[in-house]
Amino acid sequence: MNDLTIGSVDTTTYKTISANRQSADKRWVLVDATGQTLGRFASKVARIIRGKHKPNFTPHVDCGDNVVVIHAEKIRLSGNKWADKKYIRHTGYPGGQRLMSVRHLAEKCPARILERAVKGMLPKNRLGARLFKNLYVYVGPQHDKAAQKPQPIDLREF
Numbered sequence: 001m002n003d004l005t006i007g008s009v010d011t012t013t014y015k016t017i018s019a020n021r022q023s024a025d026k027r028w029v030l031v032d033a034t035g036q037t038l039g040r041f042a043s044k045v046a047r048i049i050r051g052k053h054k055p056n057f058t059p060h061v062d063c064g065d066n067v068v069v070i071h072a073e074k075i076r077l078s079g080n081k082w083a084d085k086k087y088i089r090h091t092g093y094p095g096g097q098r099l100m101s102v103r104h105l106a107e108k109c110p111a112r113i114l115e116r117a118v119k120g121m122l123p124k125n126r127l128g129a130r131l132f133k134n135l136y137v138y139v140g141p142q143h144d145k146a147a148q149k150p151q152p153i154d155l156r157e158f
Contacts, residue, residue, distance in 0.1 A: 019056045024063035030143075030150035031067060033114065034074040041075065042117035044155045049134050050122065053158075062127065066134045068150045073110040073139050077102060087116065111137040 029048060033041060051057050051064030077085070085102045105113055114137050122128040136145060 017056050019051075019058040019061050019063040021061065023056070024051070024061060025054070025056070026063070027065045028145065028148040028150035029065050029067055030152040031069050031155050032071055032152075033069055034071045036075060036155065038075050038077050038113065038117055041155060042114065043121055044158055045069065045114075045135070046118050046121035048158075049118070049131050060127065062130055062134070064131060064134060066148070066150075067136065068143050068145045068148075069114060069135070069137045070141050070143055071139075072114045072137045073106070075110075075114060082106075110139050 031045065045067055047053060048067055049064045051062070054063060057063060082103045083101065086099045087102070087105060089098050089100075090096050091098065102113060115135065118135055119128075119132050122131050136143065
């Protein structure tokens with residue numbers, strides 16, 4: 001018995017598939033955020049953007065799908081997070097820490113709440129920055145990605 005066969009199975013025909021930019025099967029998907037809980041919804045969207053739902057997932061390649069999210073203003077938060085949850089940023093100057101509540105951010109730009117949640121679940125490197133560009137969040141049912149023909153999926157069953 002040579003070292004390339006195990007029993008009667010020839011191991012030379014089985015190869016590990018590693019996706020690259022050309023072989024990645026990227027699709028456009030449309031998801032509706034109406035009535036969804038923020039964290040659970042964002043983790044499912046991040047999984048689709050990363051490509052972990054595909055059998056040819058490769059950790060160092062952008063092999064995920066492009067995701068169009070509509071109705072970002074209808075996302076739910078559990079508990080008292082509308083008042084208690086704060087987003088922190090810093091201007092770069094001494095004493096420049098700024099706090100903003102979720103309620104204030106929802107009044108100003110509701111899509112940014114979902115963008116920040118998904119971005120926090122992506123890798124913190126150049127790949128994560130490239131993957132974040134595959135997310136398109138819109139307030140309301142209208143979006144400008146109709147030419148890409150995104151396929152609607154229900155994340156409650158995903």
